[in-house]
C-alpha cells in the first residue's frame with residue numbers, strides 16, 4: 001500500500017476552521033503506529049502549470065497565486081495556499097502513477113479539492129486534485145476514467161471539470177439537501193448524481209453505494225479515481241448521515257472487488273475519528 005504525504009500540508013490553518021492540520025497530523029500518527037498494513041511512504045510529484053490549465057481557467061489560477069482576499073467565508077486566502085493546493089494535486093498524481101503500476105495508493109493531503117470549480121475556490125477547496133488527475137489520464141494517457149466520489153457533500157467542482165468530457169464520467173453519492181446544494185439530479189451526459197436524504201439508515205446507504213458501483217462498472221472504466229471523503233460518518237459535525245467506521249472498510253472491499261485499477265485521495269472528514277475511518281478504508285482496499 002502506497003500512502004502519499006508531505007508534512008508541509010500541516011503548515012496552514014485558521015482558528016476554529018474544521019479543515020484543520022490535525023486531520024492529517026493525527027492520521028499520520030495512527031498509520032505510523034499500526035502494523036496491520038504494510039505502508040510504503042511516498043511524496044507528491046511536481047505538478048506543471050499545463051496540468052492545472054487542463055481543468056482551471058488561467059485568470060483563476062493567477063488569482064490563486066496571489067489572492068487579494070478570502071475566496072469565501074469557508075475558504076480563506078491562506079499564505080502560500082497555491083503551493084499547498086498544488087502539492088495536494090501532486091499527491092493525487094503520485095497515487096495515480098502508483099495505481100497504473102499495479103499498486104494500491106492513497107493520497108493523504110490537504111486542502112481537499114472536489115468543490116474547486118474550473119474558476120472558483122470554495123468549500124475549503126482550491127484546486128481540483130481528483131478532477132485534474134482524471135483529465136490527465138483521459139487526455140494524455142488515453143484512459144477511460146470514472147471518478148467515484150463518496151464524500152458526503154456533492155463534488156460540484158469535479159463535476160464542473162468533467163462535464164460532457166469524452167472518456168470521463170463522474171459518480172457522486174452525497175447527502176441532499178446539504179452543502180453546496182447541487183447534485184440533486186444528473187448533469188450533462190456523464191455526471192451521475194445519487195442524492196441521499198439526511199439520516200438515511202446504514203443498510204439503505206450501503207445498498208445505494210453498491211448500486212452506484214454497479215453503474216460505474218457498467219460504464220467500463222480503465223481506471224477509477226476516488227474522492228475519499230469520510231464525512232458520511234455518523235459523528236461528523238458537518239453532515240447528518242449515519243455510517244459507522246466499519247462501513248468504510250466494507251466500501252473499500254467492494255471497490256477493490258470491481259477488479260479495475262483505482263487510486264484514492266482524501267477529501268472531507270471532520271470528526272476526531274478521521275484516523276480510524278481512513279485506517280478502515282485502507283484496510284478495505286488493501287490486497
Ligand SMILES: [Zn+2]
Pocket residue numbers: 151152153229231267268269
Ligand atoms: Zn465533504
